[in-house]
Amino acid sequence: MVFRNISICKIVFVCFFITLNINFVLSNSDTDLSNNAMSLQVDVKNTKEFKVNFIPIDYTNNISNFIISAEKNIEFINVTYPLANGKFIYGISSKEFFSSNVGDTLDSLEEPILLLRLYRFSRLGGQDYDRVVGIVPMNWLNQHKSNGSGFTYIGMNSVLIEDNFRHGAAHEIGHTIRNNLGIGFFGLCDESNSDIWKFKQDLLIGLCPNGDSNPNDGELDSECQRTPNGCNITTLKRLVPWPQDQQNDEITMWNFMGDSGFEDSRWISEDSYNYLLSKFDEESSIQSGNTILISGIIYDDNSVSFDKFYILNENSFINETYSYGNYSITLKVNNSIFYNYEFEPIFKMIHTGGDTTDTNITPFVAVLPFADNVTQIIVQNSTTILAERNVSANTPTVSFNNSFQGESYNDSFMITWNADDTDGDNLTYAVLISDDGGNNFTTVALDIDETNLVIENSLLENGSEFKIKVLATDGVNTGEDISNFSFSIEPDPFIDLIYPEDDIRLQTNNVTFFYRTTVLDGNITNCYLFINGNLNLTNDSEIVQGVVMNFTQSFSDGEYNWTIQCVDTNNFVGESELYTLDIGLVIPEILEINVYPDTQEFLENVTINVTLAYPTDVVLVTLNITNPNGRVYEYYNLSNISFGIWGLNNFTDNVTGTYNFTFFAYYNGGTYVKESSNFMMVEEIINLTKCKELDKENTTYYLTKNILASGTCFNIHADNITLEGNSYVIYYAESSQGYGIYVDGYNKTKLKNIRIRMDNSTTTDSVGIYLRNGENHLIENNEMVIRGSNLSDSRNHGLKLKNVINSNVLNNTINVLNKKGYGVYLESSNGEITSNNKLINNTIVTSKDSGYGIYIWGVNGGVSEYSTILGNMIKTYGSTSYGVLIQQSTPSLVRNNLFENNFISTSGANSNGIKIISSQNNFFKNSNISSSKDNDVLISSGTNNTFLNTSYIDELISSGSLIRGWYLNVYVNNSVGNNTIGANVSGSDVFGSLDFSELTDSNGQIPTKSLAEYINNGGAKTYYTNYTINVTKANYENASQSANLTTNLNLIFTLESTILPNDTYKFYIKDSLGNNVSWFGSEGNIVLKGSCFAQSTCITNDGSSFIIGNSTDTTTAFINSIGDLCIEKGDCGDLSPACNNPSNDAFIIKNSSSNVAYIDYNGDLCLTGGLYENSNP
Known part of the structure; x- marks a missing residue:
């Protein structure tokens, strides 16, 4: 059966960044940044050492990306942090083998555990690093369904960042530079969101040390919250080592504690600098004696889970552990206290927008003094012992089985050891490796139970001074063995x-x-x-x-x-990376078009820029602009603004509407490229400082401050109005029912970059954004947090569309924290139509009972149809809360909605990821649906609802039907692995019905097929799998496979040639020894000893090929000495109905009456017979 296409915590600091290339620069420490606008003279003072280790996480290849990222982050810290020369000490542990052990989703439990493991992994190597930075590949967090590009955790000295930005380590580490007295939980606060900043301010004694130029008002400065976020700074351009587009000697930058990109414009503000300087200026306390690494997890019920502890082989360490709080780790010698360390766990998680959610775990880790006579280790709060571990009398012994003497390893190798504990304790092991004869070690494995380990040497450089250390711990006492002899790592060349x-x-x-x-x-x-x-x-x-x-x-x-x-003398073969190369004239390409601002007022300047590929080959760039009345402003010759960018800076007009424009870019060699786009101009742009009615058509309104309304804030009463929020907050329904923004009967409303809040505990029926009776709206990059009443029927929704068509909801974050509050509500009633709307890349969270992520409803004759819900993350936490509810009430119609690439999860009782009532023809594809306490999918009624390549575990179809299916890909090659072109691939289901029949293309593939696994009709499943897939091609044996389609499937068919033809007359091609390598026959057949290749260039250097060339003596086809045929035009297809006279000169085979085969001088092959490869001619 084939588918038919249907038209239709802790506290985590999160940041977003962009990366550019930079050069290394070292710095001294300037004690006063306020003098930078006047002079380059700085006062240099001494600071303590600050040590940071960078560790790769989940790098199976491209370790160079990690190294480059670490170097860029090191350079940024070097030139911004107030550390004296030589006092910033860093390690780049490219030889670490650290795996995150994270599944598809990085959830709130795994984040703190990952940071805890990261710190223990680094600290076990014996280096007393102050901070550990884990670097993951670009988009790693997004791939694991987590937001942002980095995070850290209260009380931890480890952070995680992605490898695609420069100032991530400086930003995340800035959060962890706390007061040595333990006062407060944060160091530097985020400078992007007032709510988050205030939340951290509330947790601090002494307040946020940055972001507030007027500490008396307790507010994050408004300029810090404007794009690109982060407090602005004026400094000298020559202090900044990376290139700047700004032309002045004094340039404006933004503090790295903001959360957006703009990497080239990141620097450090005065208050952040002075705060860090005050911390780095403090003296460190050096402790002597043995140390122990203690760590674990505390749960919110005050239960404790200990990790395995390791005694570190160190004689001294820097005591920078912040000891303050109601919890403590106590080391006891019998009944006496040997050492006591105090701390305070925090059980809260920060969401985007500053709202907090309780979490149930928090990690702890400390390196503390230790003595051989310690008998007990206790974790307790102010009243109760929560966990304790007794120290046994004896230390484990461990010894290697490997001798290592004279060993050299080219590939992965196994080490084994024996271990014993007189006390009979269970033992756990850690393995470390050294490449300098044992002077320094890095960890390769932690907390393993086996007495062997396979070490992959792909991350190890050549060397002959490698040693291995193994640690064996019984939970506290730690024995070790170090290999007596060094060994060599000799990878491939x-x-x-x-x-x-x-x-x-x-x-x-x-x-x-x-x-x-x-x-x-x-x-x-x-x-x-x-x-x-x-x-x-x-x-x-x-x-x-x-x-x-x-x-x-x-x-x-x-x-x-x-x-x-x-190849080396040991016959080891090394291979480089695979590079790509284009030969020939430049292919013109427009990389990016930017318009600023969009929208603009009459008679104000619009800047229009284009970024081009291969800018050194650009001859001329022109621009045409057409205004809404059809007037054409032709052929602006544009200036080259900077490398690769051409633009017009001063266009203006006085006609309201859309302006269309086209760039023309002309290159050397006579080639050119063009591309079009558009922008808006309106009569007026108005700055808003309070809530009001917006009634001027074709106008853009700008928020310039946070504003508040007792009920509804903005009523929009005109078409084509844009409200630009500039990340300011609308507080609405403060004392009575109302809406944040309400539009009824008007079109083309644009709502962008607005933060909307409602927190009235008695208000009901108050929606953040409510649009009705209109079309062509845009809701983009907004953030809504809707609290309101805890009544069972509050109906305080995030966004509601009623009788709205052709509107887009893009990149919004919606948090609804009241009962029966929906994230997005699409409603139609009484003959209304809500149709063709798009919800793309939104994050939607509901936290209370009966809170639906997306609710599509038609009632009393309304029609809700053809909406596209794409790339959204939807989470619900309350009971009877559905990720998506689609409901049709007779005589309404709710149908033909497309859901694609969505992640949907629910965790409350009686909550389904998808619930459908009476709706039909909805299509779900390429998505993930999960419900931890109920069926993932529930259809109580409704037909022809399809789930294609959508992962979920269970379903309940009480009435109606569900179609579930998967993708099938088929690849066909021949017996030597070459793509087979023109093979017929057909598929039939278990009932024998033919579902498809396709020919393979030049890649040996057919288009991906969408096939049904089963139809669930009222709980009864009819299975269409197994499918029978047949492949046929002339001159090859038929092939068939059975495909059990219970997930996506990729099938490979390898075809074997059949019996060779025996044409009456043959034209032979032989090698230098006189052996046949090919023949052309009078019946139009070709028999090859090798294979046929159709490619853009045919080059042969064996000196004995049969060559077809064009008029310039360039080879266009050949048959070489091993019987391979190469052609530059067309494909290797055969069985043509005729090979009449070619349009160009050609090598022709003909019988007594007509041509039967030819290869023309362009390298085009024509055969009336068959092509036989890998045969014996």
């Missing part, structure tokens, strides 16, 4: 590609490839250049390690990939 750079275009057909190669304890015997996977050249000169070598080759215009392999 390493090849560094120097030129051409990856993904580059060259306008020359003669290319020299530069590379260098090295290997440990051996020599390189040969290196090879591979082009598009085929061996192209072999090095013909002596290869000197570490010296730049090269290959030179000629190419036709086209796209290529290339790599180099080298």
Whole structure:
């Protein structure tokens, strides 16, 4: 059955960033940033050392991305943090093997555990780092369904950031630089959101040290909350080591404690600088003696889970543990206290917008003094012992089974050890590795139970001074063994590609490839250049390690990939990264178009910019603009503003509406590219300082401060009104029922960048944004937090659309914290139509009972249909709270809605991820649905609701029907692995019905098929799997597979050639020894010893090929000495109905009456017979 297409916590600090390349600069510490506008003279004072270790997390390859990111973050800290020369000490632990152990979703329990493991992993290596920064690959957090680009946790000295931004470590570490007296839980506060800032201010004694130029008002400065977020700074351009577009000597920057991007404009503000300086100026307390690493989790019911403790082999450490709070870790010697450390756990999590939610765990970790006579370790609060661990009498013993003497490892290797504990305690192990003969170690495994470990050497560099350490702990006492002898790591030869750079275009057909190669304890015997996977050249000169070598080759215009392999004297083969290369004229490309501002007032300037690829080859850039009345402003010749960017800075007009424009970019060689876009101009832009009626058509209104209304704040009474919030807050329904923004009967409303709050505990029926009876609205980048009454029927929703069509709801965050409050409510009644609306990339959370994430309802003859819900994250926490509820009440129609790429979860009782009542033809695809306490999907009635490639565990269909299906991909090749073109692939379900029949393309594939696994009709499932997939092609044996389609499936078919033809007359092609490698026959058949390849360029260098060339003597096709056929045009298809006279000169095979085959001088193949590959001609 084939689907038919349907038209239709803790406290976590989160930040968003962008990364650009930078150069390394070191700094001294300036004790007063306020003098920067006047002079480069600075007062330099001494500071204590600050040590930071950078560790890669979940890097299976591309470790260079981690190293680059660590270096960029180090440089940013170096030039902004107030640390004297030599006092910022850092480690880049590229040899660490740290796995996050996180599944598909990074939830609120895993975040603190991950940071705890990260700190223990780093600290176990014996380096007394002040902070640990874990770096994950770009988009890692998004892939694990978490927001932002980094986070940290109260009380932890570890942070996590993604590898795609420069100031992430400085930002997250800034939160952790706390008062040494333990007063307050935060260091620097976020400077992007007043609610978050105030929340942290409330937790501090001494208030937030940054973001408030007037501490008497207790408010985050308003300018700190404006794009790009972060308090602004004026400094000297020459102090900033990365490039600046600003032309003045004094430039405006923004403090790194903001949460947006604008990397090149990030610096440090005076209050942040002075606060950090006061912390780095404090003396450190050096403790002598043994130390112990103690850690675990405290739950909100005051239960405690201990980790395994490790005694560290250190003689001294810097005591910078903040000891303050109602909880303590106590080390006792019999009945006497040896050491007591106080702390305060926090059980709260911060959501976007500053709202808090209780969480049930918090981690703790401390490195404390230890002595051999300690007998007990206790965690307690002010009244009760929560957990205790007794220290047994004996230390475990451990010894290696490996000798390591003279060993050299090229691949992964296993180490094993024996361990024993006289007390009979269960033992846990940690494994560390050193590459400098045992002077310094880094952790490779933590808390393992087995007495063996396989070490992958892919992250280890060549070396001969490696040693292994294993620690064995019984929970406290820790024994260790270090390998007596060093061993070598000798990976495959390493090849560094120097030129051409990856993904580059060259306008020359003669290319020299530069590379260098090295290997440990051996020599390189040969290196090879591979082009598009085929061996192209072999090095013909002596290869000197570490010296730049090269290959030179000629190419036709086209796209290529290339790599180099080298072999050493041990026959180890190393291969470089795979690079791509374009040869030929520049392909013009417009990368980006920007308009600022959009919208603009009459007679005010609009700036229009275009960013172009290959800017050095651009000859001319022009711009045409057409105003709403049709007047064309033609051929502005644009100026090059900066590298790659051309623009017009002063366009203005006085006509309301949409202005369409087109860029034309002309390049060397006569090529050009064009692209169009548009912007708006309106009669007036009005600044708002209070709630009011907005009634001027074609006008943009700007919020300039936080505002408050007793009931409704804004009534919009005109078409084409834009309300730009500038991240200010609308507080509405403060004392009576009302709406944040209400639009009834008007069109083209744009609501952008507004923060909407409602917190009246008695108010009901008060919606954040309510649109009715209109069309073509845009709701974008807004943030709503709707609290209100705790009555069972509050109906305080985030966003409601009623009788609204063709409107877009994009990138909003909606939190609803009242009973029967819906995140987004699409309603139609009494003949109304709510249709063709799009909800894209929104985050929707409801926290109370009967709170639905999205509710689509038609009642009393209303129609709700054809909405697109795409890329949203929807979470509900209350009972009887559905992620999505779709409900149709007769005689209404609710149908044909598309849900794609959504993540939907519910955790309350009687709550389903999806619930459908009487609705039909809704289509769910590529989504994840989960309900922890009820069925993921519930259909009480309604037909033809389809779930394609949508993950969930259980469903209940009490009435109506559900279709569940998956994707099928089919790939066909021949017996030597080459793509098979023109093979017929057909599929039939378990009932024998033919569902599809397709021919494979040049990649050997057919279009992805969407097939049903089963139809659930009222609880009875009819299965359409297993499917029978058949593949046929002339001259090949038929193939068939059975496909059990219970998830997405990829099938591979390998076809075997059938019996060869025997044409009456044959034209043979032979190799240099006289052996047949191919023949063309009089019946139009070709038999090849090798395979046929259709590619953009055919180059052969074996000296004995049969070559077809064009008028310029350029090879366009050949059959080489191993029987491979290469053609540059068309494909390797056969069985053409006729091969009449070609349009160009050609190599032709004909019988007595007509052509039966040819290859023309463009490399185009025509066959009336069959093509037989990998045969014996």
